[in-house]
Amino acid sequence: MNLELNREYPTLDEARLIEEMVKIAVGRMKPQQGRIRRGQHAKATGCVRGVFTIRDDIADDLRYGVFQKPMQVFQAIVRFSNSAETIETDGKGDARGMAIKLMDVAGSPAIPGSTNRCQDFLTVNSPVFPFATPAEFVEFFEIREMPFVGDPLALAWLAFSNYRHLNIASEILSEIVTSPLELPYWSGSPYWLGSAETASGHAVKYSLVPGIEETGPPQDPGNMAHDYLHQALSRHLKTREAVFEFRVQSQTDPVAMPVEDVSVVWDEAVSRPIPVATLTIGVQDVDSPEGRALAEECETMAFSPWNAMAEHRPMGGINRLRQAVYLASQAKRAAKN
Numbered sequence: 001m002n003l004e005l006n007r008e009y010p011t012l013d014e015a016r017l018i019e020e021m022v023k024i025a026v027g028r029m030k031p032q033q034g035r036i037r038r039g040q041h042a043k044a045t046g047c048v049r050g051v052f053t054i055r056d057d058i059a060d061d062l063r064y065g066v067f068q069k070p071m072q073v074f075q076a077i078v079r080f081s082n083s084a085e086t087i088e089t090d091g092k093g094d095a096r097g098m099a100i101k102l103m104d105v106a107g108s109p110a111i112p113g114s115t116n117r118c119q120d121f122l123t124v125n126s127p128v129f130p131f132a133t134p135a136e137f138v139e140f141f142e143i144r145e146m147p148f149v150g151d152p153l154a155l156a157w158l159a160f161s162n163y164r165h166l167n168i169a170s171e172i173l174s175e176i177v178t179s180p181l182e183l184p185y186w187s188g189s190p191y192w193l194g195s196a197e198t199a200s201g202h203a204v205k206y207s208l209v210p211g212i213e214e215t216g217p218p219q220d221p222g223n224m225a226h227d228y229l230h231q232a233l234s235r236h237l238k239t240r241e242a243v244f245e246f247r248v249q250s251q252t253d254p255v256a257m258p259v260e261d262v263s264v265v266w267d268e269a270v271s272r273p274i275p276v277a278t279l280t281i282g283v284q285d286v287d288s289p290e291g292r293a294l295a296e297e298c299e300t301m302a303f304s305p306w307n308a309m310a311e312h313r314p315m316g317g318i319n320r321l322r323q324a325v326y327l328a329s330q331a332k333r334a335a336k337n
């Protein structure tokens, strides 16, 4: 098949895979510390207010959706998290998430008929996801569901069926991190950045680069406090703001930079990420009564790649799978808590 730029290639079995994934994901959501938590990214390491400012020099061909007007400012809520479905000590290896919600965004939504008025960007501290497609991800979870032997068997299956993907997972799990404010983040999956009505635009991935250098990982993460990442974020924001450069990377080769395989890195030397906005997280006390109230509110909020304007529509199989799974996870949390 001759692949084209900026196009999606859904497979015929997706509806069944999505249905199966929703069933598994919702079934795995058990109460933790008094309530049903998110199906993934159960533990927040911080929830903060920020400001998202579009750059004054944004290129004309990237001016779509929230990036339309140079210097436009959006109020944002940012939730930092560990990606596991269970609440674990911060020293345990995990992907680290950063979910950004831009408030009061006007325009047509990516899901027709949705009343959503925000634009979310969901990112983790890895440019790739250890599963290429919905089929691979669902198979991994189906094996995990087997009583007693599920988890080790799923890992053995991954090692046997795709060693490269096992390596991505191992790299993510072995990275020792210092603070959620010192990490780079990537969307991993692709998004449309273009006109809501016409084909003019690009498939892109997003990334964020922190304005501060990493201070060096803790010597012995196993002996750190269970919430050391929250403590690092809290300490930092008491006296200093944190700034991230928000960048978009366009797909320039439909084979080397696939839309349907999120385990492949889009080479940043081949298609350079372009800075389009700045996320500023101002000085704030996340442990004050106001900070804690925001954290509480954040736990009830719904972040999703599909809380998006049509100009930022999620693309690719993993994102198509995510639509129903996030809605189901959010519905279960809302119903049970």
Ligand code: HEM
Pocket (backbone or CB within 6 Å): 021, 025, 037, 038, 039, 040, 041, 079, 080, 081, 097, 098, 099, 122, 123, 124, 129, 137, 186, 187, 188, 189, 262, 301, 302, 303, 318, 321, 322, 325, 326, 329, 330, 333
């Ligand atoms: C590139 C791939 C992915 C990235 C970057 C990503 C990132 C994230 C982030 C940052 C969050 C936390 C949002 C928050 O703080 O509220 C999240 C939540 C979640 N993710 Fe993903 N994710 C990916 C793929 C997937 C896949 C394939 C699934 C399962 C099919 C999944 C299921 C979930 C669920 C169920 C939640 C919780 C939703 C809720 O109840 O609000 N994610 N994800």
